[in-house]
Amino acid sequence: MSNLFIKCPSCGVTHFQSILVKSLFVCPECGFHHGIDSAARIKYTVDKGSFTEFGKNLCSLDPLSFPNYEEKLKSSMKATNMNEAVVTGTATIEESPCVIAVMDTRFIMASMGSVVGEKITRAFEYATEHNLPIIIFTASGGARMQEGIYSLMQMAKTSAAAKKHSDKGLLFVSVLTHPTTGGVTASFAYLGDIIIAEPQALIGFAGPRVIEQTINQKLPTGFQRSEFLLEHGMLDKIVSREMMRETLGNILRLHQNVSKPQKEYRIEQYGLK
């Protein structure tokens, strides 16, 4: 994002970077949502100064001695100044406390290996222990194949952690951003109590190319995009970047009493008696 001018891949109009910074990297011309890194996402979403990161020091190994994986990790760490593809921590959104996790596609397409799985799992476990809601901004190319069966098993691990959190009566909001595919779609991304997506995000299990090859026909326009999924009942809501903080703040307020888990509905808790 160091270029002074940025061309919109959707409408082709070029804007000054300074204008896009003000518009949260949403094209003022056509509303296209440019990809943003995890730092920007956190800045746009949580109350200023409220974010405290945990799990920052977790680093990937190369357990399979997979060709070129170590080099790939090194160059991604250098390019992003991050240790792995997800940032986790606590924050407040419009003053409501929560655990937040944000995936960052600049790091090996935010594919899920042991570290991403472990950090997501720890985020759920922290939220469960402290009776906090959790918000996860997903984006991922899927499982990290360079970690073989370890990466596949992260799907089971994160899903089980999400279930424990849910069984305690706590809230999980999943926010799907472009692109969310493969093993992440088929695990925690689709396990939110509430599932929100950014406009025009590509969301699916199989990639469009694989599907085209399998069924041997062109895919319809808009296939696997947020709007398509909303129409097919696979999403609760599409929320633009501009409205995201307000929407999440409102959802958290609507669930603030669930942070004290209880077995049944009691009217007194709302002070109406």
Next chain:
Amino acid sequence: MEKRDIENELKELQNKLDTLKQDVQGDEKKAILPIINQLEESALSLKAELYRKITPIERVQLARNPNRPTTLDYIKYLIKDFVQFHGDRRFMDDEAIVGGVGFFEKIPVTVIGHQKGRDVKDNIKRHFGMPHPEGYRKALRLMQQAEKFHRPIINFIDTPGAYPGLGAEERGQGEAIATNLYEMSTLRTPIISIVTGEGGSGGALALGVADRVFMLANTIYSVISPEGCASILWRDSSKSGEAAEALKIDANNCLMMGAIDDIIEEPHGGANEDHLKVAANMREKIRIALEELSQYSIETLLEQRYNKFRKIGQFKE
């Protein structure tokens, strides 16, 4: 010489020995029989040697052998009074997954598994064992039914992966798989999953969140197919051999990495060579596992199930 050729020659040798055994009679037979037995034994050990040196991609071919027993075969061999159930109660019956109830020994169990076809027509009907969301939803419905009636669950895993198609995506392939992982993690009944052929990615794992996970000796369990991996990494699916090696997808590696609990032995040439032998080996492992699992309270079982998957992964901090 190719492995296939050696195998054919060994087979021919065995046939000759068999004919010899039949043709020769009386005292002559008495004299020659020990020699024949000896020859048979060395043929067998040669074959063992042959298959010990099997390459990863050859293992993949064994795992995909169309003559391996399928879920319905194992049900025939292991389950008495089986009743098959159909449909997800939402949209349709996906025949890429079959399931139902029956007796294992004297225990009522729910049995579910991917089902590949026996011929082209059957395979088209069953999408080569690649389920749509409805298959996973049927499986979950049957597993929740098992929970209700306190029946253990036995799952057979054999799929190239979940079906990549228009309808599958429209109706929530990702959501269906995710929901199975989620619900299985706290299902209040013992679950045993056995990889009987191809353990293809999330589509396999959706039947694999279990208290005991076994692999047959010549099967694979992988995050991606070797062909898919090769085409992404090297833009060349013909490099699947290298990918199969790099991915470490065989039973020994999966056991070493903690993804499975045990390996079930097969004949050297694969389960396709002796269905009954494999079924017998499997019966024994299931029986022992059910006995072990029945000792625990449900709470302990769930805690162990959670921890089993919780600890999988390699990292530093």
